[in-house]
Amino acid sequence: MKLSVLRALVVMMCAVVLIPIIGLGYSTADLEAIASNELIPEISAAAGMALASTYASTMTVAALEDLAANGRTIGLRTAASDALSILYRTKTEDELMAIAGGTGAAMVRAAAVDPLVAFLISKDNLKAMAADATVTHEVRLAAAKAYYFMTRGSQTAASLETEAVTNDSDELAYAAGEALAGFYLSFNPKTQAELETLAISGGSEGLRVAGGLALSTLLIKSDLTAEAIESTLLSIAGTKSAEYRNAYEVALANRYGM
Numbered sequence: 001m002k003l004s005v006l007r008a009l010v011v012m013m014c015a016v017v018l019i020p021i022i023g024l025g026y027s028t029a030d031l032e033a034i035a036s037n038e039l040i041p042e043i044s045a046a047a048g049m050a051l052a053s054t055y056a057s058t059m060t061v062a063a064l065e066d067l068a069a070n071g072r073t074i075g076l077r078t079a080a081s082d083a084l085s086i087l088y089r090t091k092t093e094d095e096l097m098a099i100a101g102g103t104g105a106a107m108v109r110a111a112a113v114d115p116l117v118a119f120l121i122s123k124d125n126l127k128a129m130a131a132d133a134t135v136t137h138e139v140r141l142a143a144a145k146a147y148y149f150m151t152r153g154s155q156t157a158a159s160l161e162t163e164a165v166t167n168d169s170d171e172l173a174y175a176a177g178e179a180l181a182g183f184y185l186s187f188n189p190k191t192q193a194e195l196e197t198l199a200i201s202g203g204s205e206g207l208r209v210a211g212g213l214a215l216s217t218l219l220i221k222s223d224l225t226a227e228a229i230e231s232t233l234l235s236i237a238g239t240k241s242a243e244y245r246n247a248y249e250v251a252l253a254n255r256y257g258m
Helices: 003-018 028-037 041-058 061-070 074-090 093-100 106-111 113-120 126-130 137-150 157-163 170-184 192-201 205-221 226-235 242-256
Strands: none
Touching (some): 061 074, 061 106, 074 106, 074 113, 093 137, 137 170, 157 170, 157 205, 170 205, 192 205, 192 242, 226 242
């Protein structure tokens, strides 16, 4: 497969997560009010995710970088960071490396990760880069995501379950968990109850990520309303695990964007 086609596929896969569309149920003003005032972090962040595409089309990169760094709430910072990730797709590899590998705010660096993956898939030393302690977490994560994208043809659920626990870096284990989630939704399906247990009490971050990411897909496909998901997030605030709460956050962002 040509490299340009691979890059387009990577960008498309990232876009599924990064570009929620504000629908008829929630206006921009509604979502900004939630992102600005909601005390439950996951609910605030979900509104921010749903605002990203609007902010990408209405705000400048400079304004978004300032908001991602200094926004008053996690929802506003998330909106800005996710919007930057959309706009950063037009940047060069060198520009993205400078952002992801620089000393800027964490949520500005995070915005460069997914766009950078599209360039790193052409590298031969991805696993070594993903374990390089001399670069930032964001560069290692981008390399790890690229590594598991490029090796997807040889992966199995069993190998990924091992690598989500023991790997050369935390970033590689995390990316292995992301890849594993796909198996739990297809070739090696797990029930919602099994995914909930894994997201809450999986023995490593990578396993919890796998459970939480797969769970978020099931929640999106469910009949749960935004109000029901908000109620769940209120009831589990600060408990269970970050990965479990994140599954509901992602599902809520989807509802806000319907």
